[in-house]
Amino acid sequence: MFPQLIDTRPWRRAVDDGLNWVVRHWGGTFESAAYPLLMLLKAIENLLIATPWWLIIGLLTGIAWLATRRWQLPAVVLGALLFLGVMDLWKDAMTTMALMIAATLTAIILSIPVGVWMSRSLRMRQGITPVLDLMQTLPSFVYLIPTVMIFGPGKIPALIATIVYAAPPLVRLTDLGLRSVDPAVMEASRAFGTNPRQRLLGVQIPLALPTILAGINQTTMMALSMVVIASMIGAGGLGYQVLQGIGRLEVSRGLFAGLGIVALAIIFDRITQAFGRQLQARIGMQEAR
Amino acid sequence: MSDPIVKTDLAIAMRGVTKIFGPDPEGALALLRAGKSKAEVQAETNHVVGLDNVSLDIAAGQIFVVMGLSGSGKSTLIRHVNRLIEPTAGEIIVHGTDVLKMSLNELRAYRRTKVAMVFQKFGLLPHRSVIDNVAYGLEVRGVGRKERLETAAKWIETVGLAGYENSRTRQLSGGQQQRVGLARALSMDSDIILMDEAFSALDPLIRSGMQDQLITLQKSLNKTILFITHDFDEALKIGDRIAVLKDGALQQEGKPEDIVLRPANEHIEEFVREVNKARAIHVRSILERGVTEPCEQSVSMDACCEDVLPLFAEHQWVGVVDGEGKQIGRVTAKQVIKALARHTPGVG
Numbered sequence: 001m002f003p004q005l006i007d008t009r010p011w012r013r014a015v016d017d018g019l020n021w022v023v024r025h026w027g028g029t030f031e032s033a034a035y036p037l038l039m040l041l042k043a044i045e046n047l048l049i050a051t052p053w054w055l056i057i058g059l060l061t062g063i064a065w066l067a068t069r070r071w072q073l074p075a076v077v078l079g080a081l082l083f084l085g086v087m088d089l090w091k092d093a094m095t096t097m098a099l100m101i102a103a104t105l106t107a108i109i110l111s112i113p114v115g116v117w118m119s120r121s122l123r124m125r126q127g128i129t130p131v132l133d134l135m136q137t138l139p140s141f142v143y144l145i146p147t148v149m150i151f152g153p154g155k156i157p158a159l160i161a162t163i164v165y166a167a168p169p170l171v172r173l174t175d176l177g178l179r180s181v182d183p184a185v186m187e188a189s190r191a192f193g194t195n196p197r198q199r200l201l202g203v204q205i206p207l208a209l210p211t212i213l214a215g216i217n218q219t220t221m222m223a224l225s226m227v228v229i230a231s232m233i234g235a236g237g238l239g240y241q242v243l244q245g246i247g248r249l250e251v252s253r254g255l256f257a258g259l260g261i262v263a264l265a266i267i268f269d270r271i272t273q274a275f276g277r278q279l280q281a282r283i284g285m286q287e288a289r
Numbered sequence: 290m291s292d293p294i295v296k297t298d299l300a301i302a303m304r305g306v307t308k309i310f311g312p313d314p315e316g317a318l319a320l321l322r323a324g325k326s327k328a329e330v331q332a333e334t335n336h337v338v339g340l341d342n343v344s345l346d347i348a349a350g351q352i353f354v355v356m357g358l359s360g361s362g363k364s365t366l367i368r369h370v371n372r373l374i375e376p377t378a379g380e381i382i383v384h385g386t387d388v389l390k391m392s393l394n395e396l397r398a399y400r401r402t403k404v405a406m407v408f409q410k411f412g413l414l415p416h417r418s419v420i421d422n423v424a425y426g427l428e429v430r431g432v433g434r435k436e437r438l439e440t441a442a443k444w445i446e447t448v449g450l451a452g453y454e455n456s457r458t459r460q461l462s463g464g465q466q467q468r469v470g471l472a473r474a475l476s477m478d479s480d481i482i483l484m485d486e487a488f489s490a491l492d493p494l495i496r497s498g499m500q501d502q503l504i505t506l507q508k509s510l511n512k513t514i515l516f517i518t519h520d521f522d523e524a525l526k527i528g529d530r531i532a533v534l535k536d537g538a539l540q541q542e543g544k545p546e547d548i549v550l551r552p553a554n555e556h557i558e559e560f561v562r563e564v565n566k567a568r569a570i571h572v573r574s575i576l577e578r579g580v581t582e583p584c585e586q587s588v589s590m591d592a593c594c595e596d597v598l599p600l601f602a603e604h605q606w607v608g609v610v611d612g613e614g615k616q617i618g619r620v621t622a623k624q625v626i627k628a629l630a631r632h633t634p635g636v637g
Contacts, residue, residue, distance in 0.1 A: 188412025192426045193400030206416045
């Protein structure tokens, strides 16, 4: 046994008391600060549920067609969506999809500027990388409990936990994509008298877009992988069905809802990947590889 | 390649430009000033001397070639003219303005209007079409869409890429891509064009075609072109003047003939030995000047030895005429042979 060198109990007590103090004094503030997030999530969810099922199937299949211009992917998307409908999972799937979309949108808004910042300053990169590592490896329950204490159970802590878990790959890939733009192209742009903003928007981001899109793909996948955990604190959706299946030892319920999550993952993974490939072909990376 | 036009206003003047790469260039500079060599400075401080006290005068309207092997500092040198690289010491004056004293905004304005650049690796934007690439510099300058596309289309046609306006750059061959790079620089209509090993990545035949095109274009444009190359033949072909760099230091600067006929040191002699002198030496630099009786055959003073040699099979004398067709002198086979033989090991 490792000898006890110091008594850690006061530290633990300090952390617990500190959190309680924050919840007591700042809980309301935090909650109202997160209100826009909740509104975003609610709006997306209401929209998805209010939209007739055939329109959603039509839209997603159409997007899949636009992304590939072939029949295979639209067929897969159509099949996956029909599965969700036939298995009586449609409404839950829309709730889960809304959580995933809200988390991904928020992650995009937060991660891309951070990625840009990291790509420009070595110090920023050194400072942020360990934070990203922490966000990805810290068991989600560790930060789930304090978030629930602060915001109360419901959709907000679920959304925040999903964002925390899903944002890091996008930050990393944005940083990587921006830094791996051909230095010869960057120099040429500089030689023509561009300012940093013109280089970022006109050269770096367009050329890094395939990598950034790969990051968005990763973010959607990781957001979906959080739905079961998120449903434990009131996110509802497919994850809740899985949870109920486990709780009631109804294997079928858990299995079908689990397959429903897989179906959503396939739809969004294949569509974002197809767009990434299309973009790369447009930039001409395929010949260069 | 005409006789340097009598037009001596300076476009670019570099005075004692020194560049040291490393975290403490000033310390290394002190050692260099104290008389240590590039190798000694590198061994002592781990700093690389990119340029060592280079001074050049580049007259307006010339093609000025800087020649050197890789690592000689030539690419570093050209990047000082538009300050893509900041010198450790020295002065760079372009058309009377001190480039190093410019603020960031002035520097950007200078790059947008006064100097254009062509790159060895082309540096084209792969996500844009050919015409949008050519118009890029004008777009950065703030020229309206219609006007810049018109200008771009004109230059695309001039460099022989008409019909490729809407292609992606990756779909083009290396030679075509560099034509895009050239058109992009030319559409800026800047007084100065910097060409950093612009033709080095191209196949020999295509390279030769591009050189001819540059020479033809220059006749009508009269720009100041600073051209970097590691190819001595290329330097001789297109240069009005040539400077040779080695280890960041200037070895010799002069007209192509000066360098071929009077190489300043062994390093340059090594280049000269490999070169086709019959093509490099022009009759104007070896002719016997003076009014003589008209010869049966005559050549232009811009002709090179290669052009006159076959004429000696039939004639003893060949007349040399100037641009207006007036005879200004004559050459003999002996003079040509002497010029070609000079500096060849074991002979002169």
